[in-house]
Amino acid sequence: MTLDDLAARLRQESGSGRLQAALAAGTRPDPAAVDLLVERCGVEPDFFVRDMLTWALTRLPADLTVPRLLEELGSPFPQARSQALHTLSKIGDPRARAALTPALLHDEEDEVARAAWRTAVVLHAPGEGPAVAADLGTELGRRNRECWRSLSRSLAEFGEDARPVLDRVAETGVFAARVHAHATLLVLDGLARDFRSAVEEAQRIALETGERAG
Numbered sequence: 001m002t003l004d005d006l007a008a009r010l011r012q013e014s015g016s017g018r019l020q021a022a023l024a025a026g027t028r029p030d031p032a033a034v035d036l037l038v039e040r041c042g043v044e045p046d047f048f049v050r051d052m053l054t055w056a057l058t059r060l061p062a063d064l065t066v067p068r069l070l071e072e073l074g075s076p077f078p079q080a081r082s083q084a085l086h087t088l089s090k091i092g093d094p095r096a097r098a099a100l101t102p103a104l105l106h107d108e109e110d111e112v113a114r115a116a117w118r119t120a121v122v123l124h125a126p127g128e129g130p131a132v133a134a135d136l137g138t139e140l141g142r143r144n145r146e147c148w149r150s151l152s153r154s155l156a157e158f159g160e161d162a163r164p165v166l167d168r169v170a171e172t173g174v175f176a177a178r179v180h181a182h183a184t185l186l187v188l189d190g191l192a193r194d195f196r197s198a199v200e201e202a203q204r205i206a207l208e209t210g211e212r213a214g
Contacts, residue, residue, distance in 0.1 A: 042080030141177030
C-alpha cells in the first residue's frame with residue numbers, strides 16, 4: 001500500500017474502514033508514514049481509530065516518532081496535544097520527559113491535562129516521584145469528577161511518593177481539595193470499592209475533620 005493509498009483510506013467516511021487502514025499501517029510499518037499517522041491522530045474523531053493509530057506509531061522506530069510527537073505538543077489543537085501525549089506514554093522513551101512542562105500538566109483543556117498526568121507517571125525519572133506528585137497535587141479538587149478520577153489514579157501510581165502531598169492537602173486544603181485528597185488516599189490504600197464510593201467516604205471524613213478543626 002502506497003502512502004497516498006494509506007492517506008485516502010485514513011480519510012474515508014467509514015469508521016471501520018479507517019480502523020482497518022490504521023491496523024494495516026501498524027501491521028506493515030512504513031517509516032515514511034510517521035507524519036501522516038501523527039497528523040491523523042490530531043483530527044481522527046473515533047476513539048478506537050485513534051488508539052489504533054497510536055499502536056501503529058509504536059511499531060515505528062522511536063528515533064522517528066518521538067521528535068515528531070514532541071513537535072505536536074505545541075499544537076493549538078487540544079486533541080493533537082492529548083493524543084501525542086498518549087502516544088508518548090505508550091512509547092515510554094525518556095527523551096520525552098523534558099517536554100512534560102507545567103503548561104501541559106496544568107493545561108486548561110481537561111483531556112490534555114489528563115493525558116499529561118498519565119504520561120508523567122510513565123516517564124518520570126527515578127527519584128523524581130515526590131516532586132512530580134507534589135506538582136500534580138496542586139490540581140486536587142479542581143476540574144470535573146472524571147478529572148478527579150484520572151488524577152487520583154495517576155497519584156496512586158506514584159505510591160508512597162504521593163502520600164506527603166495527599167496528607168498535606170487532606171489536612172489544610174479547601175474543602176473540595178480535602179475531599180479529593182482523602183479519596184485518593186483511600187484509592188492508594190485500596191480501601192474503596194470504586195472511585196464513587198471513595199469520594200462519598202472522603203466527603204464524610206472531610207466534614208468530620210473540618211468540624212473537629214473548627
